[in-house]
Amino acid sequence: MLRANHSNIPEEKKLQFELVQGQTEQTNKWHTFVLEPEADSAYIKLGNHLDYEKITDYTLTVRIQNNYKLAAETIIQIEVEDVNDNIPIFSEIRSGSVLENENPGTPVMQVRAFDADGTSANNQITYELGDPSDPFAIDSITGNITTLKMFDREERSFYNIKIIATDNSESALIPGKHNAGQQVFLIEIADKNDNPPHFTQDTYVAESIAENANINELVTVVSALDIDTASVVTYSIVAGNTYDAFVIRNFTGEIRVNNELDYENITSYSLDVRAFDGIYEDYAKVIINIENLNDNPPVFLANYTKTIEEEKLYEGCIVKVEAYDPDIKDRNAPQNIVYSLVKHEQKEFLQIDNDGCLRLTKPLDRDQPLGFTRWQILIMAADHGGRLGSDSLRSTTEVILELTDINDNAPFLTN
16 A cells, blocks of 8 residues: 655645556556555555566556646565465476396486476475386486386386376465376386297298299298397308208298209208397208109110111010109109100111010111111100100100121122
8 A cells, every 4th residue: 555645735635646557567567566546545456467487576666646747756666475386297208218137226217397486485396106016216306217126028018107296385276285296107118138039830841842943932931939029030041051052031031942953963951040139049940842843854874786687587676775764763663754766767667665675577678779788766765654745855866777788689780
């Protein structure tokens, strides 16, 4: 309340009070304070709410004037008193992590909360866990969170913990209590490489890989599982990869053809493959069976030459030819080869059976004009039973028949 002394003019009784509007909020630009006159007094009252955190003091100018335009001014200083009217608010950091298998007491993260109250009487914060059973501890002053036990990520990968931040004086918002803010923080248990990889099978079997398989053709896929999510498993072939026939993709476990395969050389491969996660390893077998294809023609054991008399019909075989199929590993097994004469005109004199027995059906003549001293017979061998339209392969050899002369022609005159 303001009170004014009376004017020295006897007739003057009416005075005018005015609260001068300043240029800043601190000098009442926004009418934070208002003036209510009453006779020779005036009351200064609040026109808006005060906020200590915004403005801590105001400078007001009050003017008084009489009817003769005579005036006086006075300055009034108003100090705002802080009250506990702000709730602690946590910063934006809302998650942390700690490695598994670390000893108790390992630092996890630091939480921070801020109280906007302007004085230390109201803005000092202490921290506590919302659930004391959580396996963590928090420093009530610094907000540093540490572990209370050793964690296993494969058992549990994260925790949600509630932290409460409480200020240090009675609340102006909730009488009888302190202001408190709370926030749930995610604490992840980070993975360590503490588990070995394990192949999904002890032995992988790839059946019927064609011996003419293309380079880079997929054979099979091996897989090793590692429950450590941070571990990267790589694969390699450590044994059994004769002639580098196969290659394994480091990160996918795909086994592909790397070089030409040949059933007649190797019918089956036994690979040792390794899975490695940087520390631990595991091994598995990969059996790859090569499928035999008919990709080799019959092979004759020799070239054949036989001397016989002309004009003589022999009983039985004059020559026994023999061929084998390289696609059949066992030479004692049936070779399933069919023999035939290549030249049609020779079939009048000769025949051959599937045992390779070449016989005369008519005597051969050594003398001209229809005979030869040396007969060249072409024999063809066809595998797979010589089936037409099949994948039968063929090869030929020659049988040379040398004819010895006999006295079977009378002399004649040339003139």
